[in-house]
Amino acid sequence: MRRKTGHNIGYKKERVVLSDILPYEVPPFFSNRHFYNFLVKNKVTINEDKRTIQFKKDNSGVLKMLIQTLFGISKSTSFVSDTSFDYFRFSEKMFPKIFLTIPFKFKITHKNKDYRELTVIHPINQLYLVGFYDKYKNTILYNTKLSRFSLRKPNKVSSLKYYKDNTNKKKKSKNQDIEIIETTDKEYTSLKTFFSYQKYxxxxxxxxxxxxxxxxxxxxxxxxxxxxxxxxxxxxxxxxxxxxxxxxxxxxxxxxxxxxxxxxxxxxxxxxxxxxxxxxxxxxxxxxxxxxxxxxxxxxxxxxxxxxxxxxxxxxxxxxxxxxxxxxxxxxxxxxxxxxxxxxxxxxxxxxxxxxxxxxxxKPIITGITIAKEEIRKLIEHSMIFQFYDSDVKKQISLKHYTAKDIITNYKAILAKTETNYKDLQNYFLAIIFNKLKGLIKKIQDEQESLLHFYVQKRDLEAKLNDAKENLDEILEEIKKQEKELKSYSNQLFKNINEIIELTFFIYSVLPRVTYSIKVCHILFRIIDFIKNQERTKQSYMVNVQSAEEDELKYIAFDFDKKHQIFKRIYDGISLVFKKSISSEYAEIETLYLLPIINELGENYRFQEELINKHFRIYQKDSNGNKAINTSLNYFTIISLLNYINEDSNQIYKEIRKDIQNIIIEKFNNFEKNNAEDIFLLIDVLTCPYVGSSDAEIQDFRRKILDKIKFFDINTSIVDKNSIIEKIENYASDWFYSWRENDLGKELNTKRGHSVY
Missing domain, CATH: 3.30.70.270 (Reverse transcriptase/Diguanylate cyclase domain)
Structure with missing residues (x-):
């Protein structure tokens, strides 16, 4: 296997916010990526000895406002400035209090009737840990060498490399004009952990x-x-x-x-x-x-x-x-x-x-889980839906399990025989499906590239003299064989993808969990992305290859009906998940991962307002028909719903947007600057382009929430307020939630290999 090459980013102490702060289970598009850039760009640091928060000098005053807002600093805090830096200086009594914060806690399903409460800490505490790690990294390494029993302990500061974003790269072809656009698995600006770990x-x-x-x-x-x-x-x-x-x-x-x-x-x-x-x-x-x-x-x-x-x-x-x-x-x-x-x-x-x-x-020291995994591996290896075949080969290798239903029946039998549960094998089974799907896609892309290459050779030979006739006949014969094989593969792939989707949703639906949601999204996104990239490949071929003919591309992408049959199956599967379970206060994250998949399907596949409201419990109506909004909706759900609604040019989510606006305003009635959830919600709403259906409505809403938390000085005019809001928005387009740079493929790839369990 070819080793991946990385690019050294140099030691920056702020990197700890990229690697060691956030739980694995946070929803897509939420990260510390932009927060990291903000800290590095503005040289934001805490000096414990001087009791200051220091940052790069900014004469506009915008950075000062943002630092105050982000870190929950009181307006009465002393502000000083020198030639290079600005500072907030705290009294001896007040300095410890700035770090006394309420973390944002969110719940995920853990067991059948239980949950686990995970935490995102306040930005000020994140900033503190930057300095703490930098100062004590060697002390941590020294004190984690005590135990000879530990399998997962910090061993050294990890190598500072990242992988360039090639999520949708152009595959190198034998012919430079041919581009087979494919999905790859490389990470970007995401560090797994601050320390490298010994042994596993x-x-x-x-x-x-x-x-x-x-x-x-x-x-x-x-x-x-x-x-x-x-x-x-x-x-x-x-x-x-x-x-x-x-x-x-x-x-x-x-x-x-x-x-x-x-x-x-x-x-x-x-x-x-x-x-x-x-x-x-x-x-x-x-x-x-x-x-x-x-x-x-x-x-x-x-x-x-x-x-x-x-x-x-x-x-x-x-x-x-x-x-x-x-x-x-x-x-x-x-x-x-x-x-x-x-x-x-x-x-x-x-x-x-x-x-x-x-x-x-x-002895024999072998668990039921180990036995079950081996049985599942064999089950998949002998299944027709995970490989291409011709009729002779099929007979020779005894392929069976023609449908998802066959595999599901055998899967249940394996669980019964080995006395294992769904939860023991969900991750393993979904990972196998993903890897097999990748293999199918890679195989058909290789075959497509070969066919297109033959067509290019054919045209080259046709342009030459008669002495090329023999070679031309050979190429025509190769094209005929390749077309026949690719036609068979294309038909098989269509059937296989449909069966894989059905199998994936069955495995997921019996036990929805965040980690399983992430794996399901990997599978579904890979299918959607493959179909879209096939269409891009066709377009690229017609533009770049001289004298290309439409007929040469008949086995490159699914036709309209097949494409939308697959998209509809994905849509129906996610719809069923949403209908089956009304989101409880600790089971929202699981389905928040599925919302961006619906967005990937396009405008023809949008949930009805009623389904979204029912699932996320945005509001309820009393016996008199009066609407009561759900103010317990948390930050993650609010921002994920706003991202799903998006610009909503057809205004089908007009009521939901209005309800979310009201929920945010209600939540800010009790705004606390030391409350992490309040800070995350405030800073992301100030840059969210979807909190209103027009620029004027967005501006008005932002002004309302800033008035609500007494952000402006008394007697600040509306004109000045709007000017301040615009400056804040223009300073950074994204903070913790990526509104504008929300590439789902990238987000999912950063998750791969980051789970500890």
Whole structure:
């Protein structure tokens, strides 16, 4: 496999906001990309010693307003300026308070009747972590070398490379005039993590590793357990206990505040509104915080085992991936000892063992999940819908499973036989579908390129003298064979794509989760993008290839009916998902990923207002028919709906837009500058081009919300207000939500490989 080449971006401390701040599960088009650019461009930094926020000098005053708004700085805060920089300077009493913020918490479905609460922290706390990481990166690396059990620990600052955006690239052809436009998988301006990790960045890498297989051979039994509600249970002060000593810390509370452990503890409290019980869930920095504590526990357990005469790697093997433990052993006495020690050592740090998830597997150490994965792999390999064939080959290799229904029936049988659940295999199955789909598309694109190349050769030979006749006959024969094969492949691909769509929606619908939504979007987007790129290929060929004929392109793209049959099937599948489930307060993110797919289908495929309202519960009507808007609609849902509505030239979402405007205004009745959700909503609405149906309406709405939060000085005229609004809008077109640069292909590609679980 050819290695991907990256481009060095140099060390910028602000890169931490690209990699370690946001949860994986945030919706598409929300990122810190533009925030990162803002910090770098304006050299925004916090100086703890001087108690200042410093930024590049700006005589217009716009940057000052934006810094105040973004970081929740009071108008009464002292403002000073020198020749190069402007500063907000805080008193000794006020400086710590600027970091005391309410994070934006959103819920995702976790288990059947349970949810997980994830967090996006306030911009001021994000800025603080930039300096914190820069100052303490080596300290973090030093303190994550304690445990020999850990499978995922920071090893070094990761290489600073990114991959150029080639989402829709032109494939190199034998003939420079032929362009087969295809989709590739490269990331752009997205860093996976600040640190590179040893040994595995994903739990599935461990399962498939030589290390795991070797442990299976050496030991007879495997014990699996985890920490119960690990991140919810972590008491922030315990980090200092882990790094130093509990008694020393408690005896020297004043001096501890200035240490690495004390500062990390304080930062975690402040970003979570001074909460000490439980840390924010989702960001990478929280996993680092937990890792520092769990490494100390690992070390303490290994020490005690050594005292009792048990040697690591000889008598037992322990692996820990974040808060999941894998213990390999031969003697039951050892496993009991390890389990007992972990219970004791975890409790010393206010953490507890999860009894309900303890599992013991004896030789052969193979789980039902492993068996099921192998059965699914075989099922897909023998399915006709994931490969091209001719009738003779079909007989020889015994291809079967002609439809999605065949595969679904066999999939259910595999689950029953291996005593596994849908949740155990969803990610794996969807990943296989995506990779097989890529293979189908790559194969037909290669065949199309060959055919078009033959046509170019044919024209070249026709232009030559009679002595080229023999070669021309050969080319004509090749064209005939290639057309026959491509016709067969094209018909098969049409059927296969329809079956793949049906299979994908079945797998997803039985257990909708955010991670599965992302994988489903990968599959659906790849199909839509392939169809669109085929049409671009035709257009490019007709423009660039001299004397090209329309008839040469009959097997290059689906005709109108086939294209829209596929689009309709995707639309119907997503519609069914929306109709099947009314969005609860913690199940919105799953379907927010599907909205941009509907946009990709084009203007002919738009949801009715009624369906959107019913699913997202934008409003309800009482018995008298009076409308009551849902003010609990969160920031992610609001911005995603505005993006879906878009310009709405046909005014089919006029009422929904009006309802969303009213919801935003109602939410800002209780605006708090230290509330992360309020800040994100405010800054993104100020640049959103879809909050009104005309420029005048957009301007008026922005003025209303700024008046609502008392943004303007008293006696500011409407003319001056409008001027300020225009300056803010012109300063940056996008902040946290990408209104104008929202390429779904790019967004999905940045997600690939970023999931930790």
């Amino acid at each position: 960045s994903n739990i599935y890498e461990f399962y498939e590793s030589y290390e795991y297989q070797r442990a299976e051979k050496r030991f007879d039994n495997l014990l699996k357990f985890d920490v119960s509600r690990c991140f919810d249970s972590i008491y922030t002060h315990t980090l200092s206990w882990a790094l130093t000593n509990k008694k020393i810390v408690k005896d020297n509370i004043g001096t501890n505040n200035a240490t690495f452990g004390g500062k990390f503890d304080r930062a975690m409290q402040q970003m979570n509104y001074n909460e000490t019980n439980g840390i924010v869930i989702g960001p990478e920095f929280s996993r680092i915080f937990a890792e520092l504590i769990l490494q100390r526990i690992d070390k303490n357990v290994e020490k005690e085992l050594y005292k009792k005469g048990y040697k690591y790697k000889d008598d037992y093997d322990v692996y820990r991936y974040v808060d999941d433990f894998f213990v390999f052993y031969n003697d039951d006495k050892i496993s009991s000892e390890i389990l007992s020690l972990y219970k004791i050592k975890l409790q010393e740090y206010n953490l507890f063992f999860n009894d309900s998830k303890t599992d013991v597997i004896s």
